[in-house]
Amino acid sequence: MTTHFGDQRARGHDLFEIEFVPRRVDHPDAASLLKAFYDEQVGRYGFAESVDLDPDMYDLPHGLFVVIYDHGRPVGCGGCRRLRTANGTMEIKKTYLVPDARGHGLGRQLLVWLEARAVVLGAQRIILETGIRNDAALALFRHSGYTPTDSYVVGRDPSINRAFVKTLAGSGSRLMAGDAQRASA
Numbered sequence: 443m444t445t446h447f448g449d450q451r452a453r454g455h456d457l458f459e460i461e462f463v464p465r466r467v468d469h470p471d472a473a474s475l476l477k478a479f480y481d482e483q484v485g486r487y488g489f490a491e492s493v494d495l496d497p498d499m500y501d502l503p504h505g506l507f508v509v510i511y512d513h514g515r516p517v518g519c520g521g522c523r524r525l526r527t528a529n530g531t532m533e534i535k536k537t538y539l540v541p542d543a544r545g546h547g548l549g550r551q552l553l554v555w556l557e558a559r560a561v562v563l564g565a566q567r568i569i570l571e572t573g574i575r576n577d578a579a580l581a582l583f584r585h586s587g588y589t590p591t592d593s594y595v596v597g598r599d600p601s602i603n604r605a606f607v608k609t610l611a612g613s614g615s616r617l618m619a620g621d622a623q624r625a626s627a
Contacts, residue, residue: 460548461511462555467495471509471516479519479538486575487602493536499523505532506559510539510552517543522556522568527594530566537570537579549582561610569594571605580604 465472476493483490500507505523509516520537534556539548560568569591572579588606595603 459513460551462508462552463511464506465509465519466497467500467507467521468497469509471511472507472519475509475516475519475538475540476536478540479536482538483573487573495521495536503563505563507536508552508555510543510548512543516540518548518552520552520556522560522563522565524563524565525569525594528569530564532560532563532565532568534560534568534570544578549578550586553582553586557608557610565610567610568608569605571595571598571603574602574604 467473467476476495480490480493495507499505500521500523505521507521508519510518518537518539520534522532522534525531525533534553537549537552537556539552557568568588570583570588571593572583574580583606586608588608591605591607593600593603593605595605598605
């Protein structure tokens, strides 16, 4: 069975006409958003993890990356990829929204979009991490059913980084079957 990850339109806040478009991480819009993400992280923490991502790790069948457009303007991005050290686990990475796109529920839509595609790609659980100073991300992940877990990245500073996990399949899942079906549409 071939799974198609085509463009998906979503309606959020009344002022937005949103499109989620799968892109390679080296696409100009993705690269621009990743640079903005990096700059914001450096401003918040004084340092940041590289945003030079391996494009193959964010392409099917290993994962995917998405750019969010509002009326054609790139306003956000994020990706998911298989975690090589844990079977059935995918990692959500580099979720970012430009400042004027925040506060309208778009971050939650992005998270659900990535989770649904992870299910189609065979994920049973998702892991992710964020920094202690990112209050919005911490609240979003907790509210979306993620629970704190031990760090899964060697060398991370536990006073700054927070790791989370969420089960996607089985009795603990909060992801609806319809979301997974829409992911393959």
